[in-house]
Amino acid sequence: MNNETFGMTFQYAICIEYDIENKISIERIDKELLSTFLKSKIIRKIFRGKSKPIKSLYKTKEFTSEFISRCPHSFLLENEETFSVKTFKGNGKMFAPKVVGQAGEDTFNHFFGHLQKNEINRTNFKEFCLENISEILPIVVDYALVSDYNCWFYRKDETFSYEIIKRADLPDLTFDKSNFTFTKPTSQSWNESNNLKYKYCA
Template sequence: MPQNNADLGMTIQKCICEKYNLEPSYYAQSQFKANYNPEYREKVFPLINRIFQTLGSVPVLCTTLSDALNPNERYSPHNFLLSSGASLSIRTNKSNDKICPRVIGQGGINTFNDFFSDFANKSISDKQEIKEIVINHIHQMIPIFVDYLLQSDYTVWISDFDAGEFHILNQKNYVDWEYDRNNFSFTRNLAVWKESTTLKYDNISIAEIQIHKNRTFKFRFAMRGVMQFMRTLTQTTETFGMTAEKAICDVFGLEYPNNLKKRYAPDIQRELSPIVTEAFDHLPKPIM
C-alpha cells in the first residue's frame, strides 16, 4: 500500500481511538477507514505510549472532523481532548518536514483576502498582489500562520515515524513573539518569484511559499527550521531561569507567581526536575 502523510496521520488517530476506547465522529470514522494502513500498526502503539507518557495526560475525546465552535471554521482544528482539559493536534511527515497551518495554509483568493487584505487596505485580486503582500508584510503575517499552526494547546509533530521521532509544541511557549522584518529574507524576490520561494529568518529556512495556477496560495512551514527558530526565540537565559524556579516550586509544592506561569518551558522543566530533586538532597529545602 502506498504510504503518505494522510494515511499515516489517520492511522495514528484511529489507533489512538482504539487504545483509549474513543468514539470518533461519523466523518472521522469514514476518513480513518479510507486512509487506514495496517502496515503502520506495529510501530504506532509504542509511539502512542511514548507520546502520552511525555504529555503526562491521556486522550478522553476524539474531536477530529467534529463540529467547530468557531463559526469561521467548518470542523474543529483539534484532534483530541486530553484528561488535563488541554486540546491536542497530531501532525505527521513521511518524507519531508513541511507542515501546512490549518485553515489558512492553502486556499484561494477569498481565504487570502479574509486574513491578509487589511495589510494592503484593499481587496487582493491577483497573484502579483499576493506576492507583494507576502514580501512587504511577512513579519505581520507570520504571527497569524503560527497561531494556526499552534491552534491546539499541544501539537505533536511526528517528524520521523520509522525512527519514532516526535516533538511536542506547547502553545503557551510560543505566544507574543516579536519579529524583526530585517531578519526575514526570500530566496526569490518579486522580480524572479514565479511559483515558489523559500522564506528564511536569520538565514534559517522556515517556510516554503507557493503560488500555482490550480491553487492560489500555499504556505508550508519547514518544521526543522521552525524548531530552531522557536528555540532561538523562547529558550533564552531568562526562560531557563524561570523554568528552574518553576521546577523548584513544583518539586516542593510551593506557589509559583501567576505572572510567570506563561514564561517557563515545560520541555526544559521535565529535564530539570530530577536534577533539582537530586541537588536539594544536599541543600536546605526551600519553604517559600
C-alpha cells in the same frame, strides 16, 4: 505509504488505545502500521503525565466558524484542552498550518486583511506577501501551533520519535523586515515557488 495514510493511521491508533469513537474510514488505515503503533506503546508514552484524549475531533464542526470550515484540532483532552497531531516521514517538518495555510480569498482577507487597505486578491497577493512578511509570519506560526498541545510525530525507517510543543510556551514573535530575503524578490520574478530566508541575530 504516503504521509496522509501514516497520519490517519496514527490518529486511529490513538482512538483504539483510548477507546474513542471516531469518523476515520478504515480504508484510510494501514493495518500493519496500526499494529506496529499499538505494540510500540509509544502512544501511552506520549500521554504519560498528561490529560488523556477523550474525543476525536476529526470531521467534527467543533471549534469552527464562518472562516474555519474544518476543526483545526485532532483530539479533545479530559481537561478540555486541545491536542493536535502532525506526522512526518523522515526528518522533514514541512506542512501547511491549519486554517491559514491554504486559505481561499475570503478566509485570507479575514485573517490578514487588516495588514493593508486594499482587498487581497490573486493580482496583488505576491506583492502583499513581499511587503508584509514580517507581520504575516507571526500569524502563520500562531496557527501552526493552534492547539494547546501540538504533537510532531516522526517515522524514520522503523523508528518512531516525537516532540510536544505547548501553545502556552509560544513566545510573542516579532520579526525585523530588513532581515528577510526572498529568492524571488519581486512579484515579476516570482512565478511559482519562492523561498524565504531570515537572518537571525542573537
